[in-house]
Amino acid sequence: MSDNTVTAGTATGVGPVEGSSVYSVDNPAPLIEPPRKRTKKSPKSTRGNFEMYGWLFMRLSGVVLVVLVLGHLLIQLVLDGGVSKIGFAFVAGRWASPFWQVWDLLMLWLAMLHGANGLRTVINDYAERPNTRLWLKGLLYTATVFTILLGTLVIFTFDPNIR
Amino acid sequence: MPAGTLYRGREGMWSWVAHRVTGVLIFFFLFVHVLDTALVRVSPEAYDKVVATYKSPIVALLEYGLVAAILFHALNGLRVIAVDFWIKGARYQKQMLWSVVVLWIVLMLGAIYPVLGHAARELFGS
Numbered sequence: 001m002s003d004n005t006v007t008a009g010t011a012t013g014v015g016p017v018e019g020s021s022v023y024s025v026d027n028p029a030p031l032i033e034p035p036r037k038r039t040k041k042s043p044k045s046t047r048g049n050f051e052m053y054g055w056l057f058m059r060l061s062g063v064v065l066v067v068l069v070l071g072h073l074l075i076q077l078v079l080d081g082g083v084s085k086i087g088f089a090f091v092a093g094r095w096a097s098p099f100w101q102v103w104d105l106l107m108l109w110l111a112m113l114h115g116a117n118g119l120r121t122v123i124n125d126y127a128e129r130p131n132t133r134l135w136l137k138g139l140l141y142t143a144t145v146f147t148i149l150l151g152t153l154v155i156f157t158f159d160p161n162i163r
Numbered sequence: 164m165p166a167g168t169l170y171r172g173r174e175g176m177w178s179w180v181a182h183r184v185t186g187v188l189i190f191f192f193l194f195v196h197v198l199d200t201a202l203v204r205v206s207p208e209a210y211d212k213v214v215a216t217y218k219s220p221i222v223a224l225l226e227y228g229l230v231a232a233i234l235f236h237a238l239n240g241l242r243v244i245a246v247d248f249w250i251k252g253a254r255y256q257k258q259m260l261w262s263v264v265v266l267w268i269v270l271m272l273g274a275i276y277p278v279l280g281h282a283a284r285e286l287f288g289s
């Protein structure tokens with residue numbers, strides 16, 4: 001027991017209360033490598049950090065969406081007569097300003113990407129057969145790209161004098 | 164279900180379920196909402212016609228439900244972010260959930276008149 005380097009450490013009881021450590025500057029504790037640390041010798045990762053960036057994006061976009069979406073609800077449903085005022089004229093009035101165009105564009109992109117990434121997680125969680133996953137995700141990505149492009153087109157090509 | 168990945172929590176699990184359900188609901192609504200707004204590129208009449216349905220009393224109730232879903236998802240989303248990034252987040256997750264619920268109730272009470280008022284006036288006369 002005592003000639004085992006690992007159990008030898010137990011003799012000190014580790015805590016400062018029970019006395020001094022056997023380790024010192026001249027007799028340093030053995031270095032334990034992180035078990036899955038990548039070194040020069042380990043093969044190149046083929047996976048990248050996609051899921052980590054997805055996770056981060058959910059949180060960053062979430063913070064921005066709080067402002068954009070709750071502001072949007074306040075303007076559309078609460079202030080100035082609530083939903084009753086909404087109509088073509090109201091939309092034309094708002095999109096006359098680049099500020100609201102950018103607001104709505106940013107909200108569209110962030111909400112669609114945030115929601116699509118969220119739904120991707122949900123599909124990954126519940127759809128187990130590879131084919132089902134493939135089709136559901138194909139449908140999701142198609143609908144997402146279509147919606148983002150359509151919404152963007154509408155904001156950029158809006159014509160108040162359409163008649 | 165893959166074995167060993169099912170966890171049954173209490174507040175933590177139910178808030179996660181509610182966060183997931185509201186997130187999916189909002190996404191489906193957003194899809195429809197972009198389509199109806201796209202009608203401004205068709206004609207003012209087409210757009211105003213579809214928006215008129217948004218003003219009917221029954222849809223007003225659905226709108227109130229949508230506001231409920233978005234408000235919960237937004238407030239609880241901030242809580243999730245706090246749990247992940249604030250050192251004491253995990254320790255106070257339960258208190259934060261109850262704060263979210265209380266704030267949500269207060270905001271939902273405040274939204275009754277602005278969101279449902281016009282429907283009440285239409286149903287019961289002004």
Ligand code: HEM
Pocket residue numbers: 058059061062063065066069070111112114115116117118119121122179182183185186187189190193233236237238240241243244
């Ligand atoms: C209003 C501000 C919002 C905030 C603060 C927010 C926050 C979040 C956060 C932090 C997550 C990650 C949860 C996790 O990893 O466990 C999430 C997930 C999700 N969000 Fe949002 N979100 C917001 C708006 C939206 C909108 C507008 C949509 C729909 C278009 C949406 C749909 C979703 C979906 C589908 C998920 C995945 C749920 C899951 O995996 O269980 N969110 N949200």
